[in-house]
Amino acid sequence: MKGIVSAVLIILSVSTLAQDAAKGAKLYSKCISCHGSQGEGKKSMKAPRISGQFDWYIYKSLVDFKKGERKNPTMLPFIKNLSDQDYKDLSAYISTLK
Numbered sequence: 001m002k003g004i005v006s007a008v009l010i011i012l013s014v015s016t017l018a019q020d021a022a023k024g025a026k027l028y029s030k031c032i033s034c035h036g037s038q039g040e041g042k043k044s045m046k047a048p049r050i051s052g053q054f055d056w057y058i059y060k061s062l063v064d065f066k067k068g069e070r071k072n073p074t075m076l077p078f079i080k081n082l083s084d085q086d087y088k089d090l091s092a093y094i095s096t097l098k
């Protein structure tokens with residue numbers, strides 16, 4: 001019995017860790033004004049292209065900005081109130097953009 005309970009708990013925790021690209025797509029609406037609808041970037045906003053990038057790289061960039069290890073005062077207000085899961089979902093979605 002105990003074995004079954006822990007197996008269920010493991011499955012639950014693995015599925016909550018999963019990235020949800022569909023949720024990421026919704027969150028990405030906040031980013032379009034600077035990075036463009038396809039992640040192509042926008043010169044006038046000095047926002048780089050983020051499409052075609054690995055999900056782990058996008059995720060790490062977001063974490064570094066939030067921690068202040070990378071400084072980006074223009075973008076920080078848009079990402080600082082998002083959760084770690086939001087970062088994962090965003091990264092999953094952005095990495096699908098071509």
Ligand code: HEC
Pocket residue numbers: 027028030031032033034035045046047048049050057058059061062070071072074075078079090
């Ligand atoms: C107000 C404009 C603005 C908004 C809105 C914005 N960004 Fe950015 N973003 C920037 C700028 C400018 C940079 C370049 C920062 C630097 O100098 O490193 C950047 C950099 C990035 C990078 C790092 C790219 C790289 O190659 O290192 C990622 C990833 C990123 N943004 C994701 C996002 C996501 C996801 C959102 C939405 C939640 C978002 N941005 C919203 C302006 C913006």
